[in-house]
Amino acid sequence: MLRLTLFILVVVIIEFYSFQVVKLLTNVRWFLTAYLIFSIAIIGFIAYQFMHFDRSVGQTKMTMMTLGLLLLTFLPKILLTLVLLLEDIYRLLSGTMTHFISQNKSSSFFPERRKFVSQIALTLAAIPFSSLIYGMTFGKYNYKVIKQQIFFPDLPDAFDGFTITQISDVHSGSFDNPEKINYAIDLINEQGSDIILFTGDIVNTHAKEMSNWIDTFKRIKTHKYGKYSVLGNHDYGEYIAWPSQAAKEENFQNIKNLYGQIDFKLMLNEHALIEKGSDKIALVGVENWGVKFKKAGDLRKASEGLSKEEFKILMTHDPSHWDAEVNNHPKDFHLTLSGHTHGLQFGIEIPGFFKWSPAQYVYDQWAGLYEKAGKYIYVNRGFGYHAYPGRVGIMPEITVIELKKGMSVA
Structure with missing residues (x-):
């Protein structure tokens, strides 16, 4: 009950300040009335959808749209509220100083709100609003092919220049545009890599989504x-x-079968030897293992029979596995490929200069390449999307990794 009360209070404060901005910019009564009716209708719709969420069904297109609408409605208004709240603190301090220090006692204790501050607040709020709109319409299918060379001094000679295409987090239950998905498949095929690796999450929940x-x-x-x-x-x-x-078990079996139906070999805590010429590398695949999620992956079982010296590539869905188990494993996994984070589908990336997302406060490795003591992990940003039906700044990714023999020049 306390949580609900606090939530309602926060919503009321946000809506109060948002209305102040609108009221300061225009005093047209019909417009203000329409704004209030529209805001109440949106809040009512969102509340209804959340209260009637069916846990036996899980995420649907409607729940994704509702979350998108929630972010679209409240993120800009939260910015508005923060700006006006800071101004109110300033107005209160300024009015107090004027009242007790100034000789002009006729001055108002609480100065009027300044219109230009509201205009600044509205401009700032337009940034997340337009970004979220873009993310839901274009960003979610704005596929990027990201190419990455990784150097290993002990890479078998025959594998110098070996290329890997990695995809991850398809989440097929979220798709709504066959043309865009076919375009992405064409991009995958255009890479002409030696091998393709898919690091998990083919659906949101149900096998039938695929x-x-x-x-x-x-x-x-x-x-x-x-x-x-x-x-x-x-x-x-x-x-x-x-x-x-x-x-549940029938659905799980059907999901495992899906990988075979799209011609992928599903690796369940096992490994395969990839041979090229007289050399070979080991490809190791484990079930999901995450610090905060299901721990079904078994590195010991998957690498049984492999020596420490053999060159190994590990596929493990959740990158938290890397620090928790992989890096200190006696078998030495040279390269780990993961996904899972989606980069939270929200952030800012300027390749080679700057990379930020709220995901970094949850995962130490959340997007791109990371290295520790000569071992590497690459975290794919995901092919699809989940929960929020869009992507802002962190675009869907098709990764192409080239293995190189030698020491990194970086």
Whole structure:
């Protein structure tokens, strides 16, 4: 009850300040009335959708739209509120000083709000508003091919120049534009890599979400050294209430089958040897293992029979696995490929100069390449989207990694 009361209070404060901005910019009664009615209708719709969320169904297009509407409505208004709240603090201090120090006692104790401050607040609020609109209309399908060279002094000679295409976090249940998805598949095929690796989350929850997209993803060409995948946390169907354990297990089996239906070899705590010429590397794939999520991955089982010296690439969905288990594992995994974070689908990236997202406050490795003591992890920003139906600043990614023999020049 206390949480609900605090939430209502915060909403009332945000709406109060937002209305002050509108009122300061225009005094047209019909416009102000329309604004109030529209705001109440939006809040009512969002509240209704959240109160009627069905845990037996999970995320739907409607719940994603509701979250998008929530962010679109309240993020700009929160900015407005912060600016006007700071101005009110200034007005209060200024009025107090004037009242007790100034000789002019006729001065108002609380000075009038300045219109230009409201205009500044409105301009600032337009930034997240327009960004979120862009993210929901264009950003979510603004695929970027990101190419990355990684140097290893002990890379087998035959694998110098070996290329890997990585995709992750498809979340097919969120898709709504076949043309854009087909365009992304074409981008994958254009890379002409030696091998393609898919690091999990083919659906949001249900296997049936992929039904309309199987033929589309089957268009990914057969790569010379294979197509491999691992499971992500969403593939286990653990975020909804199932009618029975049997139904949950059936869905899980169907999801595992999906990877085979799009011609990927699903690796369940196992490894495969990739041979090129007289050399070989080990590709290791584990089930999901996350510090805050399901811990089904088994590095010991997956690397059984491999020596420390053999060159190894590990596929593990959640990058938190790297610091928790992978880096201190006696088998020495040279390169780890992960996804999961999506870069929170929100942030700022200026390649080579600046990278920021709220995701970095949750994950030490959240997007791109990281190195520790000669071992590397690459975190793919995700192919699809989940929860918020868009991407702002952190775009969907197709990664192309080239393995190079030698020491990094960086």
